[in-house]
Amino acid sequence: MxxxxxxxxxxxxxxxxxxxxxxxxxxxxxxxxxxxxxxxxxxxxxxxxxxxxxxxxxxxSAGSSSSAGSSSAPPAVTTAPAADGAFPADTAPDTAEASADARVTVTDIRTGRHDGFDRVVLEVEGTGTPGWDVRYVDAASSQGSGEPVAVAGDAVLQVTVTGAGYPYDTGAEEYASADPLPGEGTRTVTEVVFDATYEGTTVAFVGTRSEAPFRVYLLEDPSRLVVEVADQP
Incomplete structure (x- = not known):
């Protein structure tokens, strides 16, 4: 079979x-x-x-997809922490050089109150970039003559603008308003006394209630020197 x-x-x-x-x-x-x-x-x-x-x-396959998805994901973005609002200033002299072609005239002075500090603004006209020398002095005295200058307050902050020129050099009219100029709603600044222009420098005295920390910087359009004085407890 x-x-x-x-x-x-x-x-x-x-x-x-x-x-x-x-x-x-x-x-x-x-x-x-x-x-x-x-x-x-x-x-x-x-x-x-x-x-x-x-x-x-x-x-x-899932692992591969997951890996591919991970590699294509955008990196994490780290946001910098916000500023803590501290006033970056001290009581040491603050200076800056003027440009070689600077010839400016102080045409206006203003004071104002801001959160945490008082502001003094010296507006200038002319050419080039002004410099400055801002510091506390024992007493105010007029440049050139050396005569004492009365300034209200317990401390005097001398503001010297360098690279200054006379009105006939710059074509700008020099500040001739209120003198002294009282602080407008200010807490630390008492008044501003305009002195004079002499040999390339212009001086103004800022009276304060104490030797409070301050900072200085320059703004443009229009050109102006800004002095900010911190509040004191």
Missing amino acids: ARHGLRVPRAGAGGCDAVAVKRRTSLPAGAVLAAAVLLTGCAQQQPSTASSSGAASSSA
């Missing part, structure tokens, strides 16, 4: 391996039942293996 070879999968450590099973035309019922059980077992195992492979693939 002819023999036929039937390939029946076998469950093994590496999955279901195909093995040859020799059978006659009529196989015992037990053998057929065993083969059916093995086939059923392999049918259940193979999807599980495929599912595991798919899960691993999905996990790898």
Whole structure:
């Protein structure tokens, strides 16, 4: 009687391996039942293996996507902390050089009150960039003559503008308003006394209630020297 070879999968450590099973035309019922059980077992195992492979693939894909997403994310932006509002000033002399072509005339003087400090502004006209020498002095005296100058307050802040010129040099009219100029709502500044222009410098005296910290800087359009005096407790 002819023999036929039937390939029946076998469950093994590496999955279901195909093995040859020799059978006659009529196989015992037990053998057929065993083969059916093995086939059923392999049918259940193979999807599980495929599912595991798919899960691993999905996990790898997800990991790859996550990694790609992380690498393409923009870097964190760090915002600098806000200023604490402290007044950056002291009582040491403050000086700055005038430009070589400076020839300016003080045309206006103003005082004002701001949060935490008083402001004195000396507006100038002319050419070049003025310099300055601002410092506390023991007593005010007029430049040129040396005569004492009366200034209200317990301390005197002398403001010297360098690179100054006479009105006939600059074509600008020199300050000739209130003298002394009282502080407008100020807390530390008492008044400003304009002195004179002499040999390239113009002097004004700022009376204060104490030797409070101050700062000096220059603004443009129009050009003006700014002196700010901090409040005292």
